[in-house]
Amino acid sequence: MAINLEKGQRINLEKSNGSKLQSICVGINWGALEKKGLFGTKKEAVDLDASCAVYDENKRNIDTVSFRKLKSDDQAIKHSGDDLTGDLNGDDGLDNEVITLDFTQLSPSANYVAFFINSFRGQDFKDIPFASIRIYEGTPTRVTEVFAKYDVANEKAFAGSVSMILGVFYKRNGEWKFNAIGTPTADKKLEETIVTIQQNHL
Template identity: 30%
Template structure:
């Protein structure tokens, strides 16, 4: 049975699911009727972070043009440029048991491609969510629906997988950025 989270809520992942090692992180969204008439292209971006909360190198930034981290433990499965249809728009596979020890946290973000040029923001996005699925069984374990809390933001940190006392936990973050992907890269030490 899936557990629905609220913003800021943290929950254990591996302790309550013994033997869980491979998960799929699904990210989804829709655009509302006030989309400005231009095509929306939202993208999943993943940052593999050390204890200081920084990505050690650009190779630790996983997205459609760099589909996996150096160890292959975090893999972006492909870019969906339209967001059409139900379910996950983009997915990331994470092999928790293979994530390098120096990676303390994995941040999952959604950004709007060319947001400034297209005059788009998350105020025009609805039904955004992140969910964690057991890759072996297909069972949804955790779901966090972001709600409609955003207006001018062009990027959102939706959630984080992080290590705590040898176990993996999930934090429903829901934090928006007006500076888009550039703001995320700066905060995560890549600029």
């Protein structure tokens, strides 16, 4: 049963059968803007960027996976590639960008793994017709079990923002857990969001 993420919620990485999740996917699905003009409705491409920043126990940023770098140094995190448009013909139900994370391959020095989104062209979240994030077990093309999801486009708190922090996986006593942050930030760029996470959310 998928959990609709709420701010501040902490989740154990446990599957419905009680075993621990070894690897997860974070998928983002969003739609292009619709602009009404004199001659009907036009589609305007939306470029959302899913990224992932890794920090050590001293909260130092040791790696970042994004459209600029599709694999982490330890090969544990992989990005599916940059989607520059969003769904142009309505919601196709598929994720536009997926980041996979294999906890068994993560560098021992990784203590926090944070996921966040930036609107590359500065398009306001509130103007995007739909944008949802889900965390699931599976692969970029096969969803086995969704264990958490988050709706960005319809949440009033995101109006006026172009970046948001989804949440942070963190290590406690050798086990990985998840803290759902789900908060917009005032950042305009990916690099700024990495610092905001470091200062406020680890």
